Amino acid sequence: MRRWRSLQALPSYMGGKRKLLGQIFKHLPGPTHSPVFIDAFLGGGSVSLMAKARGYRVVCNDIALRSRIIGEALIANDRVTLDEADVLRLFAPPSNDSFIADHFAPNVVPSKHARFLDGAFTVARSVEGPKHWLLMLLLVKYILRLRPMGNFGAKTIIHQIEEKDWDAMRPSFLREIVHRGIDAHPKLMCEILRKQINAGIFGNGQVNQVSCLDVFDFLGQIDGGDILYLDPPYASTSSYEAALNPLDSMLAGQMIKPEPSVFSRRNAVAALEHLFEVSQRFPLWAISYGNAELSLDDLVAIVRMFRRDVHTESFHYIHLTGLSSAEKRESNREFLIIAKGEK
Template sequence: MLFTETKYLGYKFPEPQYLGAKYIHRGWIAQYIPDNVETVLDAFSGSQSIAYMFKQLGKRVLTNDFLSFNNMIGKALVENPRYILEKKDLEILFSGNSNPIEFNLMENLFSGLFFLPEEAAFVDSFRSNVMRLDNSYKQALALAVMCRSMTRKVTMGHFAHTQALAYAADPARIKRNRSLIRPLKEIFIELLSEYNAAVFDNFQKNVSYNKNILDLLPQLTDVDLVYFDPPYCNSHADYQSFYHLLETFVEYWKNKEFVNGTKRYAPKKYSGFDKNSEALGNLQLMFERAAHIPIWIVSYNDRSFPDIDTMIKMIEPYRHVKVERKLYNAGRGGKGSVAGSHEILFVCTTK
């Protein structure tokens, strides 16, 4: 399949800033999607760039991620057929805090750590008004754009360090990235135009799930192809540590501890794929529970655990396996994508 042969190509996914995102590999992955595939499951959707690509290809897309902030992107840009944020919605979102007693979590946790107090208070105020929007897709879009705004404002785009404000006061870093000193509201408005423009209807009943994939797989029927991009152990697999602030913002936790210097929430949600001690058994279980889906495409990296041969041995009882490789000429960050390593696709078809 040629990626250019689709009437939805004119829509553009807003470029993500997400460790391990497969955004740069969309065209490469697309060539292994058969034309006759109708329903596709993106099992570990992360940034949602590949799920969005499937939508562009005219497929019915079931996209899933166990983290809520990723699910919001899927709901906003994959499941959402037409709803965008308009001027009247922004007036609601940017109005004063509708419940300052309940909505002060970001200011209490992250003032002086990732944001100046006035910016943290703005985020709380914004979050207090999200539920005042009259449509769940608009709510998801608002949350997705604000999450992206926060990653743009913080150096390195993640929250596993404690140097955000020090970096934001460094003239050399500011010269490279002026978003470090721009107001979040300004960044949000700039990004919103990209997100609004990315909303389209491919006339399929697309769904964004927020589940552990091991629980979701047995519930799904009539799926033609599943795309697996699991966390790569040994290669920044702990997404909750990197993006805890975004999950805290979306979930607006009231029953969590906040630990370490970064104020990461505890306990973390159970993944089952981010620790070497658990990944092997859960990958085996995942393949077992996907046995009813005819075609599997599995993204991987040759620096990860388990190794490529072990992955092949786990897949072979269920499917024929063909291994495709793509060399990284330069490091991109996250999931083992360093210069000299290979992005791997296991293309798995029925025996």
């Protein structure tokens, strides 16, 4: 699929489906036949953004604030953009908090950026309406851009940036740091991110919605929908709550104790079965799932408990290369299941 400019607006997201968008939508009826697209696990937003571009009415949801920010800024909002003055305000906070500098510098983010982020969050939280969400999205992208491959584990490289120890750094990382503007003034990175975000803002003639609920509450309260896209965390993979805990804590302005989702746990099959059970009133399901714990046959057997007509595809897929070993990358499979026809 050709690179689509609006995707730049999204943060790089663990488990994101950017590279599978063509495969996913190829199997789905268009919005004239199936107008309402439900994305129950919004994550980094790529599937909802594509559904919006295709003209569906998008109703999306994720339990995490990090995803709600994406949904409010890019799915529900269809005309408000960030101008230069909005971003400059981030550099003149009325007061300065030091939560990020105190808890995350210099192991997670370099001190210079931590000080900027503390002030910028104070400003972003004081702004209301779509601009609030757009500024919060800019800060999410900013934080992830500081981290090699979006991974919050590595400390050494952040220490090297802190100490400007460029000689010690791997040349590929050094190039990346310069390319991302991490060694420059925060204004440079903000300006790059502002333009990226604005590239993802468009209307599609629909009223698109976002919720921030546990998936079972969400599915229980929505009226209806034509296509239900399910991309839950995969059983036996590192949970979003643990892997992205520094980001979630910065967004919350306080340290959060990560509580892994039921879908990330080992033997999450019961949660998956329950999810399908409560999804029966949606005529068409598109399901993404990985092979960490279940084979495609295992997964199909579960889906067949609820649906007659089941189509499957399997792809060799690499998520965030920095987070997995070569062996694991080789064996990683991503499944796509299209299921319809009530039993």
